[in-house]
Amino acid sequence: MKKILVTPRSFAKYNYRQVAELFKKHNVEAEFNPYGQIMTEDQMSDLLSDKDGVIVGVDPLHEEVLRQAPQLKAIAKYGVGVDNIDTGYTDEHAIKVSRTLNANADAVADYSFALLMAVARRVVEINNGCKAGDWQKKIALDIFEKKIGILGLGAIGRGVVKRAQGFDMSIYAYDMYPDEAFVAQNDIRLTDVDTIIRECDFISIHLPLTPDTKHLLNADNLKQAKKNLIIVNTARGGIVDEETLYQLCKENRIFGAGIDVFEQEPPQQSKLLELENVVIGSHTAASTVGATEKMSLMAAENIIKDLED
Structure with a gap:
């Protein structure tokens, strides 16, 4: 036995x-x-x-x-x-x-896009306000025909590509070992992380956590971001510098974030949990x-x- x-x-x-x-x-x-x-x-x-x-x-x-x-x-x-x-x-x-x-690729791609939409349209914030009796209209962001940068074109990243195509989004991507045929077939602009940060309205992260990707998004490169940028991370918490992300979201230097993963899980006293423009998941994208x-x-x-x- x-x-x-x-x-x-x-x-x-x-x-x-x-x-x-x-x-x-x-x-x-x-x-x-x-x-x-x-x-x-x-x-x-x-x-x-x-x-x-x-x-x-x-x-x-x-x-x-x-x-x-x-x-x-x-x-x-x-x-x-x-x-x-x-x-x-x-x-x-x-x-x-x-x-x-690949067993959970579609589930994670779905949840990544759900987080993207929830943050852009302020779904959680509006829901909480309505339940508290606040019926004010809240201005949100458009998704249709916007630019999305996908970090990592594995099975999950390719799934996000398909979902983004349904919104007629312009698709940028960064991948260390890109499938050139997939890139060409799907009209993807293959580029570097800094270009994605500068030009895209959304970033969705689908990379493994390695010494090379640790804090790949950090204070130095995120200072280039558009004020309406939304970051979605369903990969690993360490890929984004959480303190930098907190400061950017708190000071409205980016629009917000959808975070399903943290450097420590469950997060201990993470300040990201305090922010209305951050939608949190419990590492649940594959659930x-x-x-x-x-x-x-x-x-x-x-x-x-x-x-x-």
Whole structure:
């Protein structure tokens, strides 16, 4: 019997029977996150001590944790980003790491555009005002035929391209390894981050967090932004300098932001939570029934495959 830990709270929420039968068929015994929240390093270390594998969300799998898991052979990421996993350690110790590539791409692209529209049209602010008896009209921003800059043209970024096309938007993009055919077919202006900041009305972020993308949007380059700029981040919190973003939004030097990810999650006393022109998500962009089912099944299949190889 192979023993695994499952940390994501939404794992198999909508297709539990299917996943349970798959585990049973392959002699996998799963222990689920007992804490109801993102687990700490100490909690992960304790529960991983006798496990052969782990299906992990954004919980920490740093070297200190992995050293406490001598039997660990496989990690299945429930998602795409592996910045919470010490991949140097896993490579050195022959621990296999898999990802649920493309399983949640449409869900995240949908939510990215939902945040964009919510901030531009001040949906949350208007809703809260109306419920408090404030029936005043609030002037918002147009979206149709505006300019959007997409940072990262992976599966999610390409999904945002398709949604932006429905609004006849001019599409700018930055990507370190662009698909030239996709760029040409979709009339995308491939350019650099500074040009996107200067010229675009919206920026949607879909890059991995790496040393090269850490604080890619910062005080130096964001000072070039239009006053009506809206930044949407459903990728990783560290890509945007949060203190700079807070100051820009607070002082209305940009119009606002839609933020689903933070450098620390849950955010501790983040000043961004105080601002009306910032719409916040709980790292929830992939949380749809369809995406959850796809990610759960793919992560289960990945961990079984890697444990049996």
